[in-house]
Amino acid sequence: MFSDANEPKFVEEDLPLFYSTLSDFFPSYCGEAESDEEFKDAYFAAVEERGLQASASSLTATRQLSQLLLARMGTVLLGAPMSGKSTAILLLADILSRLARSPKRMNASKRSASRRRRPDGRQRAAEAFSGRFASRTSRASFAAVRARGRRRTAEAESAEESEEASEEESEEASEEESEGGMENEEGDAEPAAGGGNEMYAVYYRVVNPKALSISALFGKVDSLTQEWSDGVAARMVREFAATETGSPKWIVFDGPVDSLWIESMNTALDDNQMLCLPNGERIKLRPEMRLLFEVTDLQAASPATISRCGMLHFPSRGVSWESLVRSWLNRLPHDPFTEELREDLFEYFRLVVPATLTHFQAETLESEIASPLLSLVSSLCNILQAVLHIPLDPAAEQRLESDGPKDDRAFNAGMHTPQQI
Numbered sequence: 001m002f003s004d005a006n007e008p009k010f011v012e013e014d015l016p017l018f019y020s021t022l023s024d025f026f027p028s029y030c031g032e033a034e035s036d037e038e039f040k041d042a043y044f045a046a047v048e049e050r051g052l053q054a055s056a057s058s059l060t061a062t063r064q065l066s067q068l069l070l071a072r073m074g075t076v077l078l079g080a081p082m083s084g085k086s087t088a089i090l091l092l093a094d095i096l097s098r099l100a101r102s103p104k105r106m107n108a109s110k111r112s113a114s115r116r117r118r119p120d121g122r123q124r125a126a127e128a129f130s131g132r133f134a135s136r137t138s139r140a141s142f143a144a145v146r147a148r149g150r151r152r153t154a155e156a157e158s159a160e161e162s163e164e165a166s167e168e169e170s171e172e173a174s175e176e177e178s179e180g181g182m183e184n185e186e187g188d189a190e191p192a193a194g195g196g197n198e199m200y201a202v203y204y205r206v207v208n209p210k211a212l213s214i215s216a217l218f219g220k221v222d223s224l225t226q227e228w229s230d231g232v233a234a235r236m237v238r239e240f241a242a243t244e245t246g247s248p249k250w251i252v253f254d255g256p257v258d259s260l261w262i263e264s265m266n267t268a269l270d271d272n273q274m275l276c277l278p279n280g281e282r283i284k285l286r287p288e289m290r291l292l293f294e295v296t297d298l299q300a301a302s303p304a305t306i307s308r309c310g311m312l313h314f315p316s317r318g319v320s321w322e323s324l325v326r327s328w329l330n331r332l333p334h335d336p337f338t339e340e341l342r343e344d345l346f347e348y349f350r351l352v353v354p355a356t357l358t359h360f361q362a363e364t365l366e367s368e369i370a371s372p373l374l375s376l377v378s379s380l381c382n383i384l385q386a387v388l389h390i391p392l393d394p395a396a397e398q399r400l401e402s403d404g405p406k407d408d409r410a411f412n413a414g415m416h417t418p419q420q421i
Contacts, residue, residue: 073290073308204251216232233253345384
């Protein structure tokens, strides 16, 4: 959709002008996004599993990010710190993994793969004709062979149709069995987890490009031995390019954009989709690979880089302090004492936090390091938890320690490269 690819570029103040211009050129445009109930269900399930708070802005940003990843090799997530950029990537990875594990999509992919592998009836008849009767040159025998070939073709086509019908019946039966096995005690369907579906998971790596030098990021040639050693980004691209799982693979550059390193990514972002290393080697990116950039501004980015990427803008008011506090309270243990304490703490937050944030927004205080307001609220939650000696819920603590929707050890096959550098 045209608006899905262009709406994320604009800030909140420019959206009415964009919709007005769009309605002038397309009077029948209603301005409503296409509804995808399956995507929404996966979004709410991912939010609930991670103990986050669902919101319309978060759902819209996640859906827009999915559209940009379909259209562009590179996507820039532009916004202030604590505006929801990393959370959108994390939720979309969970959503795509859930959608790929759904029984209907798995059966559809298996059916299309089996059809690509199996030759049709005409092809089988032609192979039989060319292999068994190519040596007969007389006209009479050739006519008989043609008639026999037509009969073989008709028989092969009827056999193929019956085979496809039996396959569809078996797939429908297996789908009903899988859906029945996924129901919980209340009768609601739950997403499948594990169970041999690891190939459908989303893999991604996160790197801070400004924490490394150019040689450590892309690689260098040893001056003494003249041997080439890959940098962090080059190694990630090489690993993902050498893996033929078909699962989405993302490399997230979480840090300021600098012309010293971003210009080296231009060949990977354009139609060539090749990463050119300083030693002259070129690594071809696979179609399922994507490059994401989490930045606060694009002052150091060149127009050549910006024109090659999709743009998704995150407003600074996209995340409220209530959502942040609610998510923190959800990570506390679920026992009678903590349940009562949870509601009391939120009431205290409602009394203190709004007035404090208004005081900070008035710019009456000077600070050497500018901190986002939500970062101050997050620090308050951490300090309060340490003072009150409140432990985290074990399940929530495990979710915080995992930096991705799926453990990457199976993909690395024994490699000990950290997820986040």
